Amino acid sequence: MAIPAQKHDVFQAIADPTRRHLLQLLGDQEMPVTVISSHFPMSRTAVSKHLRILAEAGLVKERKVGRETRYRLEAEPLMELKRWLSYYERYWENKLNVLKRFVEQDDDAAELKFTPLEVVDPE
Amino acid sequence: MAIPAQKHDVFQAIADPTRRHLLQLLGDQEMPVTVISSHFPMSRTAVSKHLRILAEAGLVKERKVGRETRYRLEAEPLMELKRWLSYYERYWENKLNVLKRFVEQDDDAAELKFTPLEVVDPE
DNA sequence: ATTATATGAAACCATTTGGTTTCGTGTCAA
């Protein structure tokens, strides 16, 4: 029972803007390749390759219907991303906390309105 | 006032495992390049290039201290990722809702324990 | 039976990526 040796992971899959566009498009409904590719300024074959990369990352599922292959979004693998992100939330939450304390202690904080994150930079 | 023409965005920056490792390492404390690169099985120059890509995406900040350049994590740009992700949360939340309804209506749902997401697939 | 449609596979190509080694320069230490 070897690990599938997944060539493309979720991080790589979403790195490309075309593939992010694909995910958005496929969220609404299942669609065959020709219809999908009509939304992009590149060949059907190129879109097909992007779809394969998304499929390898588990982000889309395909289903054969007659002579067409329909694709649909499979959002579940994005949970890995969410988990990864959650680790870093504490860092920007820290920043907001620092800001909050600063504002609470300083009446003359009006200028913070426009560049709060810069101003509270610990550096 | 042209847009900075940012060559690398956050999605690309985090696509590489080495760069994700760098972010994790720099979360705890500011560190100079030599120290950072001692944690990686590649040349200092290679690590330096990864740091530049992270800097272009705004994910690290650098500070010159004597002859060294120290880097630190800057988590704020990850909020863009969070916003992007939040759009897709409804998709897996939908799945969980479907599962929930299914479980509530069906007493014989024991087998769901191991592959709930597959079983509730709308297909 | 023949033709048209939907798709994937394969070969190919230019550019980007992730790494290397070498060299130059600024800064600290003896």
Place this chain on the structure above:
DNA sequence: TTGACACGAAACCAAATGGTTTCATATAAT
């Protein structure tokens, strides 16, 4: 002042990436 250290820049390279065109095959329609 003479090394040693920290670093970036540059030149280089192999492999991956994102695209193309062409061809083969399965299914649908006439």
